[in-house]
Amino acid sequence: MERLSKQIVDKNSYSEKVVQFGEGNFLRAFVDWQIDVMNKADLFNGSIVVVQPIEHGLTELLDQQDGLYTLILEGIKEGKAVREKEIINSISRTINPYQDKEAFFALAKQPELAFVFSNTTEAGIVFEETDIQTDRLPRTFPGKLTAFLYERYLHFHADMTKGLAIIPCELIDRNGDQLKACIEKYIDLWALPAAFLDWLNHANQFCCSLVDRIVPGYPRDQATKIEHELGYHDQLMVVAEHYHLWVIEGDAELAAKFPANQIGLNTLFVEDLAPYRTRKVHILNGSHTALTPIAYLMGLNTVEEAIKNEKISQFLKQMINEEVIPSLPYDQSDLKAYTETVLERFENPYLKHQLMSIALNSVSKFATRDLPILLRYYEKTGALPEKLVFALAALLYFYDGKRGNETIALNDDPEILERFQKWWKTYDGSLESAHYLVSHALRKTKWWGQDLTKLEGLVKQVAEHLMRIDTNGIALALDHILEVKDHA
Ligand SMILES: NC(=O)c1ccc[n+]([C@@H]2O[C@H](COP(=O)([O-])OP(=O)(O)OC[C@H]3O[C@@H](n4cnc5c(N)ncnc54)[C@H](O)[C@@H]3O)[C@@H](O)[C@H]2O)c1
Ligand SMILES: O=P(O)(O)OC[C@@H](O)[C@@H](O)[C@H](O)[C@H](O)CO
Structure with missing residues (x-):
């Protein structure tokens, strides 16, 4: 059986608007799906560059499938049993910064970037005093993001229009605030300029968010049967429920840039989550x-x-x-x-x-x-x-x-x-x-x-x-x- 790849489906050609730290089941069944739905409705017109946050991960498997994978949504919808299968086509490429640090920092210089999403589990948003700056790659996710934003700040000479909306999905309280606090500590630890801190504070937005969707992940027991139905081999298929809720602390301007709720997705922009x-x-x-x-x-x-x-x-x-x-x-x-x-x-x-x-x-x-x-x-x-x-x-x-x-x-x-x-x-x-x-x-x-x-x-x-x-x-x-x- 042929493996899912761009030989089976034409790859998207949207400009790269999103940097995503994490390639796990949840992000693929939630954020990447929402962007795919918006793209298909001609509402977002942007693709995602997936950055692997730790040394060992799934980017290699994603590359083998040209970033494509199948999402299987199962459950009761409006009183009926519904199983929907769709190929998610919102990822443009992946970067494993442990193998290609240059590609990671080159991404920071792309002007059209607008969003950073992440889900690095509850263990991901941490500050470590022993984390190193840029001669090697910082170990932690907040360390990597600090280095990435600093590169962007330097490249665009502190241009206030080149900041990003940073929306973490980790299930920790006030995730956006905690991520920002870690970055501020790295700025201090690495003695980065005060002007960078000013750019971080005024050009970028850190939004706390809450995600809700049950994502059991790869359907191990039924994989062969499902692949038979699909007609292709997919090592990254992911099963989730239909229900989804994303609550983001953000204003109408941000909601307009991420218009998921305009096509009926349950993504709310609120003052207090x-x-x-x-x-x-x-x-x-x-x-x-x-x-x-x-x-x-x-x-x-x-x-x-x-x-x-x-x-x-x-x-x-x-x-x-x-x-x-x-x-x-x-x-x-x-x-x-x-x-x-x-x-x-x-x-x-x-x-x-x-x-x-x-x-x-x-x-x-x-x-x-x-x-x-x-x-x-x-x-x-x-x-x-x-x-x-x-x-x-x-x-x-x-x-x-x-x-x-x-x-x-x-x-x-x-x-x-x-x-x-x-x-x-x-x-x-x-x-x-x-x-x-x-x-x-x-x-x-x-x-x-x-x-x-x-x-x-x-x-x-x-x-x-x-x-x-x-x-x-x-x-x-x-x-x-x-x-x-x-x-x-
Ligand atoms: N699966 C669900 O139903 C569900 C629903 C809502 C929220 N979540 C939350 O999402 C998180 C991820 O779930 P998943 O199902 O995608 O898991 P997963 O194992 O498929 O993916 C985990 C991701 O986290 C990264 N990661 C792991 N440890 C890290 C670390 N120390 N630093 C940086 N990155 C690290 C991995 O590289 C990978 O990208 C969970 O912690 C869970 O709380 C899961
Ligand atoms: O994902 P965990 O391991 O933090 O928690 C297990 C489940 O409670 C969780 O995954 C829920 O299914 C999910 O949070 C629903 O949105």
């Missing part, structure tokens, strides 16, 4: 993180399987409605309506969203997505939210790394994995040893942002759940908390 972010992180991502250990330990593998399980679904609905929503400072009926859409998205029968991919770095995800709600609930009511406490216990149990006779492929910071391994060795089935394990884990300020053993009753409750999970199994332990609620 905090309400959108808060509800998404705590309702959608928080639910994913809370349900993953429970469902996986019950023998389930995907979000759809989990949500179809009556007990898990009941657990999740109670957790969101009784613990999460009342802890959020926004209109409660709006939050309930949003929850309905999230639960429908979780039920998407076409997406095989693997629990183990959500489980990656679960400790830090629990800390940012679920723990703030647990703490707010406690602060507000003086009581501990029982579903979130159970989810925390299931998380600690998950980090023992066993599902029956199977070993769980845990993927987290090595220090976290080592600690759990050590603590679980001390567990002997007694309540005292559960207490010992839980109090050591909850004392880790570095993981949770505070010493959680100080929360009255938390160690005791988590240890009791842990014992129940271990003795009776996760399903009965879950029944227990649902029954406690039923009898209340």
Whole structure:
């Protein structure tokens, strides 16, 4: 079978308006798709140069396909099951700056550039004091962007019309502000001129943004079947849901330059994205993180399987409605309506969203997505939210790394994995040893942002759940908390 390439589809010939740091599944199924849709409607007329932000990545595979790949959107659309497949043709070329630093810096000198997009995961927007300036390539993404912008500033002699709109998509709070703060630190560290800082501040725009689309990625299990239907080989096809939301803090002028919403795309330019972010992180991502250990330990593998399980679904609905929503400072009926859409998205029968991919770095995800709600609930009511406490216990149990006779492929910071391994060795089935394990884990300020053993009753409750999970199994332990609620 022939590989997807420009032999199959004519390549776009738009001018290069976008620099994109990152070539992962999410950007290809979201930003590159939106630009493709706008180009096809004659609204953007610009292409993307993809820059690989770390040494090893996918640019080589993209090059083999001339930057082309297939996006498969699956799910229920207006009440009907819809699977749409389209070839995305918005990437003009890729640059691997580790192999071709010159091409990377030459790109900075192209006058028609207007946007920088990025998604380098939560690990990408960082400042490292040991990062080097330009004799070699800076290691970090913000370091590379600083060097890139400096090159542009020098080349165009501080021309105020040559600044860029920089819109990061990383799922971290105030991503635009954090990226800019890193660049300012590099300017200081590398003693770059004050006039460059002035150009950075006045010619460029850093916009915080929030993205939402479930992107399970490459359809490993169905790839052969799909390629047969497509009639070509595509090593970069990517599966996503139809639903999409992009909220960008930006004004009407910026919206006019990126007119995605003019053709019905759900891309909003707003003054403040905090309400959108808060509800998404705590309702959608928080639910994913809370349900993953429970469902996986019950023998389930995907979000759809989990949500179809009556007990898990009941657990999740109670957790969101009784613990999460009342802890959020926004209109409660709006939050309930949003929850309905999230639960429908979780039920998407076409997406095989693997629990183990959500489980990656679960400790830090629990800390940012679920723990703030647990703490707010406690602060507000003086009581501990029982579903979130159970989810925390299931998380600690998950980090023992066993599902029956199977070993769980845990993927987290090595220090976290080592600690759990050590603590679980001390567990002997007694309540005292559960207490010992839980109090050591909850004392880790570095993981949770505070010493959680100080929360009255938390160690005791988590240890009791842990014992129940271990003795009776996760399903009965879950029944227990649902029954406690039923009898209340
Ligand atoms: N997959 C989804 O459903 C989804 C939805 C919304 C948001 N996201 C967010 O998008 C991020 C990327 O998801 P993905 O599915 O595209 O993953 P991916 O593994 O396909 O891509 C990861 C990208 O990040 C880059 N990267 C990784 N570590 C880096 C580092 N230390 N510095 C710089 N760049 C680095 C890689 O080069 C690659 O381009 C995730 O962190 C996730 O939070 C994912
Ligand atoms: O992508 P992660 O690993 O940060 O989190 C897992 C999921 O919660 C996440 O990918 C959601 O599906 C996504 O954020 C939906 O927009």
